[in-house]
Amino acid sequence: LAKTTQPISMDSYEGQEVNITCSHNNIATNDYITWYQQFPSQGPRFIIQGYKTKVTNEVASLFIPADRKSSTLSLPRVSLSDTAVYYCLVEDGRTNAGKSTFGDGTTLTVKP
Amino acid sequence: GAVVSQHPSWVICKSGTSVKIECRSLDFQATTMFWYRQFPKQSLMLMATSNEGSKATYEQGVEKDKFLINHASLTLSTLTVTSAHPEDSSFYICSARRQSNQPQHFGDGTRLSIL
Secondary structure, eight states, X not given: OOOOBOOSEEEEETTOOXXXXXXXXXXXXXXXXXXXXXXXXXXXXXXXXESSEEXXXXXXXXXXXXXXXXXXXXXXXXXXXXXXXXXXXXXXXXXXXXXXXOOOOEEEEEEO | OOOEEEEOSEEEEOTTOOEEEEEEEXXXXXXXXXXXXXXXXXXXXXXXXXXXXXXXXXXXTOOTTTEEEEEEETTEEEXXXXXXXXXXXXXXXXXXXXXXXXXXXXXXXXXXXXX
């Protein structure tokens, strides 16, 4: 399964747009990309998922270039409550392939 | 929505006790459930993957006889930590997934403290 690399930490200010990039150079044809958010002492929460190009939902956008070797999570106008750890996960989309491996995640700190 | 309920949220028990943690998908059927372990300030570590009606697949280094996983239905998986010891103290998190090309949905975790 593709190993992911993210920045360890990022700082931002309220109201700014934040972009977190994840590298997954060994991504396979059947793999798709999912981003999760985790607050302390809670389970991760699903943010967005994509396979290629751009995906947008009510909370974020996900940009995936044509070679799919990286992906960028974009959070528009962050607030203090967006301070959390963000994980990029590459998962095998084949039936019952199952396995997923979390990387180290990016700790985002939003300042007032 | 996709809600996963995990119980208990925290448990404190004596060394040598067995502890069972339940993971339920409340509003969807999960073909696959995952169990993770997380230490403070660290990422999630996958312990095992279970498909309904099949034996769980354990990650390397995870003792099958220590961490018993039962996935008896499409909405319930249980993790039993047998004869728990202080080194088993950790944050255990489950997740459930409808299909292989869909995201995981996580429970809120169980804080296990063994005295």
